Amino acid sequence: MRLLLGTLFAFATAALIGLGATWFTLKEGIAYGGISIGAWTAWPKNGTPGIDPYARAMVARSGELPVGSGDGITFYARAVDAARPLDGRCDVALSGTTPQARFWTLTLYDPEGKLVANSVQRHGFTSQEIIRNASGTFEIMIGPRARPGNWLPTGGVERYVLALRLYDTPVGLATRSGRDTPMPSLSQKACP
């Protein structure tokens, strides 16, 4: 009897811990081999056959197709800094320069990867559309209300994700530090 109870208890613990850990890692997006530069993180291995099992499970679960490493690389930003996740009700400025690439695109998604509805039907920018300063840097204002210049509407959603995709770029598996890869910085301005 004690043996049976013990076995049942051990199995229940195993199921709880095992499935709980799987659910948690996939939900939180824990994957190895990421490179973080400022607010941005990319997983260059996700576009190669060397993709790690956790990233594979996440890709299979979400249904996305990772950008192949011969094509480009995707950097994601989910928060301005550790304390402040990206909030669609606030004004956030994205400014600076991007690493060397033939083209880049910036896209705003909700946390599930869907585009966010807004009045002007703008979901992102490409490197060709952006208005730049004389010095070659640019600033994109991300917020719920219309702005002059480069305005990326958030539609007032609570949480969003930014994806900066670099196409035909030397940034990839060999990229280590942020020195050769100047990513644009995110700063939160007004927040009602």
Added chain:
Amino acid sequence: MIRFLLWLLGGVLLGGVVHLATVLLLPGMATQDAYSRLAPLTPVNKVVPVPAPSPDKATMPFMDPAFAMAVCRYDLTNAPLKFSVPISQAYTSVSFYTRSDIAYYAINDRAAGRRVIELDLMTPDQHNDLPDNEEITAADRLIVESPTNTGLIVIKALAAEPGLLASAQNLLTSAKCQPQPQ
């Protein structure tokens, strides 16, 4: 008490095994992965345009709305595949994914170095079966080996401005993927 802790320890260790097993088995059991989402929309060995994502409807999450996209869902069981796509003004890329959505090869217009990206897709066995001399005469032919018999070819053309999306989509209609006559 000690007996209880031992059972608990056993449960925790077994939990680790369960965790690793589920993570490793999950990709094989997924029903909402990219290949499964595209399968009902795409006949085999044919280039099919993928509708541009919108807030209401998107074939896959995290699609880049600046790109026109088309997919060829291939099956190499019977014969290798010939693939070609003309390149656009801005940027064109071709990415290859296995049945389990692993990107194993990607090429862009500049790496192809011509007005048309042209290549042959085959399994490693079919590659080995190629006659030797043919490989020499066809030295400029790009051969891509697919690790699996089935998979996806994803063709993307950049629309640098939203107004150019229609022409990028139009360009992708000239893409071809056809089984090679044997």
